[in-house]
Amino acid sequence: MKKFVIDQQVEDIEMPENLKLNTFLQEFHSDCLHPECRFGFYGFAFGQSPFPVPEPVKNALIENAGKGTYASVPGIQELRDAISEYSKRNYKFDADPKRIYVGPGTKELIFNLLEILHGTVILPTPAWLGYLPQIRYLKKNFHMLHVRANGKIAPNDLEHLILRLHDRQKILILNNPNNPTGLVYSQLELEEITDVCRKHEVLVISDEIYAQTTYEINKFVSMGKIYPEGTFVTNGLSKSHAAGGYRLGYVIFPQNTFELRRQFKKILATEYTATSTPIQYAAIAGFKESREMEEYFEITRNIHKIMGDYTYQTLNQIEGVKTTKPESTFYLLANFNAYSDYFLANKISNSQKFSESLIQHPYHTALVGGDSLVLERTDFSARIAFVDYDGKKAMENYIESTPTTGSDKIEFIKNNAPKIVDGLEMIKRYFKDLKRNADSKLTIRELDAGKALSK
Numbered sequence: 233m234k235k236f237v238i239d240q241q242v243e244d245i246e247m248p249e250n251l252k253l254n255t256f257l258q259e260f261h262s263d264c265l266h267p268e269c270r271f272g273f274y275g276f277a278f279g280q281s282p283f284p285v286p287e288p289v290k291n292a293l294i295e296n297a298g299k300g301t302y303a304s305v306p307g308i309q310e311l312r313d314a315i316s317e318y319s320k321r322n323y324k325f326d327a328d329p330k331r332i333y334v335g336p337g338t339k340e341l342i343f344n345l346l347e348i349l350h351g352t353v354i355l356p357t358p359a360w361l362g363y364l365p366q367i368r369y370l371k372k373n374f375h376m377l378h379v380r381a382n383g384k385i386a387p388n389d390l391e392h393l394i395l396r397l398h399d400r401q402k403i404l405i406l407n408n409p410n411n412p413t414g415l416v417y418s419q420l421e422l423e424e425i426t427d428v429c430r431k432h433e434v435l436v437i438s439d440e441i442y443a444q445t446t447y448e449i450n451k452f453v454s455m456g457k458i459y460p461e462g463t464f465v466t467n468g469l470s471k472s473h474a475a476g477g478y479r480l481g482y483v484i485f486p487q488n489t490f491e492l493r494r495q496f497k498k499i500l501a502t503e504y505t506a507t508s509t510p511i512q513y514a515a516i517a518g519f520k521e522s523r524e525m526e527e528y529f530e531i532t533r534n535i536h537k538i539m540g541d542y543t544y545q546t547l548n549q550i551e552g553v554k555t556t557k558p559e560s561t562f563y564l565l566a567n568f569n570a571y572s573d574y575f576l577a578n579k580i581s582n583s584q585k586f587s588e589s590l591i592q593h594p595y596h597t598a599l600v601g602g603d604s605l606v607l608e609r610t611d612f613s614a615r616i617a618f619v620d621y622d623g624k625k626a627m628e629n630y631i632e633s634t635p636t637t638g639s640d641k642i643e644f645i646k647n648n649a650p651k652i653v654d655g656l657e658m659i660k661r662y663f664k665d666l667k668r669n670a671d672s673k674l675t676i677r678e679l680d681a682g683k684a685l686s687k
């Protein structure tokens with residue numbers, strides 16, 4: 233049999249955590265023989281919008297399916313114009329369409345930016361699980377910057393770190409609104425970060441893929457507006473338009489970057505020629521102003537908020553547990569470190585073991601543990617995504633009878649997202665068992681072997 237030799241550079245990188253998680257869950261699923269495992273699991277792990285692709289986008293894709301020619305490298309002009317208008321209309325960030333490049337996903341564009349920009353990367357943590365494998369693959373120098381207890385970058389900490397770096401260029405990855413915390417930076421906070429970046433000429437890649445999901449949309453401010461000469465803003469269809477599978481993202485370059493864009497174009501042309509033409513036409517319908525799209529954004533962000541508030545309130549009822557209060561996205565970050573001793577008593581010595589013990593019978597609950605969020609392995613924080621429900625049905629029911637009072641909202645969740653309700657109860661039960669179990673000889677992992685708690 234032929235032996236294939238794989239390039240060492242590829243051997244050295246790890247599978248990005250989201251794919252690893254997928255494999256892990258699938259393996260778990262097929263391995264578990266307990267009848268209850270047939271049910272599957274409570275899915276707090278995957279960060280995918282539950283809603284259907286908006287009708288205008290879907291229809292535009294169908295109408296343009298026959299467009300088989302290559303598009304120009306930066307994207308078709310009509311789309312770049314539509315994105316420019318969209319950015320102005322929604323985020324009051326006015327950028328010439330020439331500064332906008334379209335690519336097959338935000339992830340790809342961030343990778344392309346990291347490819348062409350020399351420099352040391354500053355990665356605030358906790359972080360989305362996609363950045364680090366790219367940084368490693370590109371063999372870039374990087375430094376973590378742990379955020380403060382409020383979940384945000386402290387400008388002083390940023391400056392201290394910058395002063396220790398001697399590379400002639402530094403690149404800060406700012407993810408706002410933030411995955412995993414669900415937090416949104418205020419204008420003032422962005423201005424303070426900008427002061428530091430401007431002083432030390434640090435570039436910013438501002439990943440704003442969750443901008444449109446900000447519950448109070450007027451609270452979102454784009455870094456591109458605050459620091460126009462140094463920020464690359466990235467965004468796309470994946471989260472706001474529930475179309476991750478379409479693979480379409482865009483980057484808005486800083487001002488006065490003609491030469492840089494020329495170089496970027498070269499890289500895109502070398503790597504993938506252009507983004508799929510029919511998908512670009514579909515995206516025009518998603519970014520152009522229309523009553524249908526406005527309604528779609530409003531309804532989906534309101535439902536995210538209802539689910540987020542409920543998840544936040546329920547988890548914070550567990551003694552000792554603290555979470556961020558999401559203001560955007562469909563995630564929050566839960567801090568379970570108050571249970572460290574109980575974890576250890578249960579032979580759960582790191583966050584990987586924690587997520588494994590929670591996925592196993594009888595809990596069947598999937599979340600993303602701290603090690604996948606670029607935290608210390610012994611940090612028992614976890615990302616909880618609140619998207620495990622039928623988004624189409626939830627939208628229809630929301631339109632038919634919009635919940636306004638607190639009790640309406642609880643009713644809405646119970647009817648539309650029963651797995652979120654039951655899954656959160658399961659997390660509560662897990663921590664109760666963990667605590668009760670800590671003194672006994674039986675560890676929580678042994679429950680899987682069918683040894684019920686007798687105490």
Ligand SMILES: Cc1ncc(COP(=O)(O)O)c(C=O)c1O
Pocket residue numbers: 279336337338339340360362407411439441467468469470476480481
């Ligand atoms: C913070 C963040 N950036 C980027 C992406 C990827 O976006 P895209 O699907 O456009 O590549 C994700 C997807 O999970 C994300 O959470």
